[in-house]
Amino acid sequence: GAVVSQHPSRVICKSGTSVKIECRSLDFQATTMFWYRQFPKQSLMLMATSNEGSKATYEQGVEKDKFLINHASLTLSTLTVTSAHPEDSSFYICSASTGSYEQYFGPGTRLTVT
Amino acid sequence: QKEVEQDPGPLSVPEGAIVSLNCTYSNSAFQYFMWYRQYSRKGPELLMYTYSSGNKEDGRFTAQVDKSSKYISLFIRDSQPSDSATYLCAMRGWAGFQKLVFGTGTRLLVSP
Numbered sequence: 001g002a003v004v005s006q007h008p009s010r011v012i013c014k015s016g017t018s019v020k021i022e023c024r025s026l027d028f029q030a031t032t033m034f035w036y037r038q039f040p041k042q043s044l045m046l047m048a049t050s051n052e053g054s055k056a057t058y059e060q061g062v063e064k065d066k067f068l069i070n071h072a073s074l075t076l077s078t079l080t081v082t083s084a085h086p087e088d089s090s091f092y093i094c095s096a097s098t099g100s101y102e103q104y105f106g107p108g109t110r111l112t113v114t
Numbered sequence: 115q116k117e118v119e120q121d122p123g124p125l126s127v128p129e130g131a132i133v134s135l136n137c138t139y140s141n142s143a144f145q146y147f148m149w150y151r152q153y154s155r156k157g158p159e160l161l162m163y164t165y166s167s168g169n170k171e172d173g174r175f176t177a178q179v180d181k182s183s184k185y186i187s188l189f190i191r192d193s194q195p196s197d198s199a200t201y202l203c204a205m206r207g208w209a210g211f212q213k214l215v216f217g218t219g220t221r222l223l224v225s226p
Contacts, residue, residue, distance in 0.1 A: 004157075034213070041122065043202060043218040044158070093157050101146045101165075101206070103214060105157035 003027055004096050006106035013084055014114055021079045021109045023094030029074035030096035034103060035067070038091045050077055084113045117141050120203055120217030129226050133190040137203035137217045140184065144205040144215075147179050149188045152200045152219065161201075162188065193224045 003026040013019050023033060032051050036044040048064075050056035050071035058064045066088075068080040077096075081088055089112050095103035120137045127133055135149075146165055150158035162177040164170045164186075170177045176189040186205075190197055200219040 006157075041221075043120075043216045046213050049213065091155070095157075101148075101163065102160060105150075105159065107157045108155065110155065 002102075002104045004030075004094065004104045004106040006092075006094055006109050008109060009107065010110040010112070012112045012114060015085055016083055018080055018082045019084055019111060021081075021092055021094075021111075023077045023079070023096070023106050025075045025096040025104070028096075028098060028104075030077075031074065031099045032097045033071055033077040034095045034097070035069060035077075035079050036093045036095070038093060038108075044093060047079075081111065084111070086113045089113045115140060117215050118203060118205065118217040121220055122218050124221040124223050126223045126225065127193055129193060129195060129224055131193050131224070133193050133197070133222060133224075135188040135190075135201050135203075135220050135222070137186050137205075138184055139186070139205060139215075141205075141207070141215075142181075142184070143207040145208040146206050147177070147186050148204045148214070149175075149177055150202040150204060150216075152202060154199075158202055190222075193222075195224050195226050198222055198224045 005024045007022045035047045047062045048056040048058045056069040071077040093108040095105045097103045118139045149162045152158040164177045167179045167181045174191045178187040200221045202219040203217040204214045
């Protein structure tokens with residue numbers, strides 16, 4: 001149980017375009033979902049926390065107009081990187097929680113912006 | 115100073131060795147301590163979870179928390195090549211639902 005999927009697993013896009021990444025909890029309802037980014041050989045950096053039906057809470061330094069997060073249901077959250085640039089290239093990972101201490105992580109999405 | 119410090123490694127050991135992975139932290143409000151394992155290009159998976167101080171054992175893995183020293187450890191006995199991965203410590207506080215704070219991760223290489 002407690003499986004989280006992400007789609008796509010990898011995506012290459014051109015500079016200036018937008019990319020949407022989906023995060024789904026497959027066998028449980030997630031009251032809270034988190035979005036992280038991870039640069040090579042670095043740790044996970046929390047970008048934002050989203051609760052179903054409410055606006056996401058962004059971490060300091062994360063542009064909310066650039067990284068749009070929607071948590072429309074208890075099993076789906078999306079992250080849209082708008083007007084992507086090469087510096088946005090990274091590994092994006094979501095996690096989902098039922099409200100307890102545990103976060104269940106997705107397999108990640110590798111974004112490359114050319 | 116980072117809230118959570120972790121040696122990035124890599125740590126190379128022969129198969130069968132006992133591995134010790136460690137993190138130190140500065141925030142005394144942290145109450146929940148986790149260890150995650152992350153294989154290359156994959157998401158982290160929860161290995162061990164400990165609340166407050168003490169030890170917890172699960173198979174070949176033992177997690178220790180020493181809150182007085184603000185120091186946590188993960189021991190792996192009889193290490194296997196399949197244990198080769200990056201190990202991330204993570205922790206959070208008690209009040210409400212607080213975000214996890216991760217260490218940078220230690221890359222472990224177990225050679226056959």
